[in-house]
Amino acid sequence: MNLQDKTRVKVCGITRAEDALAAARLGVAAIGFVFYEKSPRAITAADALGIAQQLPPFLMKVGLFVNADAKTVFSSLATCPIDILQFHGDEDENYCRQFDVPYIKALRHQSTDETRSAAAQFASASAILLDSFEPGRFGGTGRSFNWQEIPELTQPLILAGGLTPANVGLAVAQVAPYAVDVSGGVEVMPGVKSPEKIQQLMRAVAAADDLH
Numbered sequence: 001m002n003l004q005d006k007t008r009v010k011v012c013g014i015t016r017a018e019d020a021l022a023a024a025r026l027g028v029a030a031i032g033f034v035f036y037e038k039s040p041r042a043i044t045a046a047d048a049l050g051i052a053q054q055l056p057p058f059l060m061k062v063g064l065f066v067n068a069d070a071k072t073v074f075s076s077l078a079t080c081p082i083d084i085l086q087f088h089g090d091e092d093e094n095y096c097r098q099f100d101v102p103y104i105k106a107l108r109h110q111s112t113d114e115t116r117s118a119a120a121q122f123a124s125a126s127a128i129l130l131d132s133f134e135p136g137r138f139g140g141t142g143r144s145f146n147w148q149e150i151p152e153l154t155q156p157l158i159l160a161g162g163l164t165p166a167n168v169g170l171a172v173a174q175v176a177p178y179a180v181d182v183s184g185g186v187e188v189m190p191g192v193k194s195p196e197k198i199q200q201l202m203r204a205v206a207a208a209d210d211l212h
Contacts, residue, residue, distance in 0.1 A: 008179035013041030019193035030060035040190035045079035102126040116151040132161035165200035172208035
């Protein structure tokens with residue numbers, strides 16, 4: 001297996017330093033801070049900074065926003081060192097690009113054609129994240145979707161939506177995404193991660209990668 005074929009793992013919804021450090025120790029590529037007040041995993045930029053200051057180098061820090069005022073995003077960037085932004089709302093490409101920081105655009109998958117059309121509107125995105133669609137919810141549904149409906153995209157694909165240690169291997173085998181994004185699937189409760197579940201997930205991803 002080439003290094004470029006290795007599936008990256010992002011653990012989102014980090015609220016505790018010990019969870020971030022465990023994720024780093026277990027080989028996770030990125031962690032996500034949810035700057036969205038309505039989320040049960042919400043964190044302030046100041047608290048995220050406190051966690052970020054304890055992290056080792058080369059662990060990507062992702063800041064997640066949902067239909068946030070641009071001033072809020074700029075303020076969060078000024079407070080906490082964020083490597084990449086992740087937008088989960090109804091943001092358009094001009095909005096996403098204005099911060100001069102690499103960004104991921106999350107799309108809630110409903111159909112092959114809709115996903116293909118939506119992704120085409122974000123040519124500047126570093127990646128497209130595909131999550132499950134549920135009316136009124138911007139991610140964090142804990143539900144997967146039909147992976148066979150995923151169209152070919154020009155951007156790298158990050159797969160999300162109901163991924164757990166039990167199903168992530170199948171997801172990697174079927175979809176071969178650039179990365180997977182997990183949150184609830186490695187938790188004991190919202191915002192509190194399980195090192196054991198993270199380790200199980202990492203092993204499942206590695207085993208699926210080895211089959212490629």
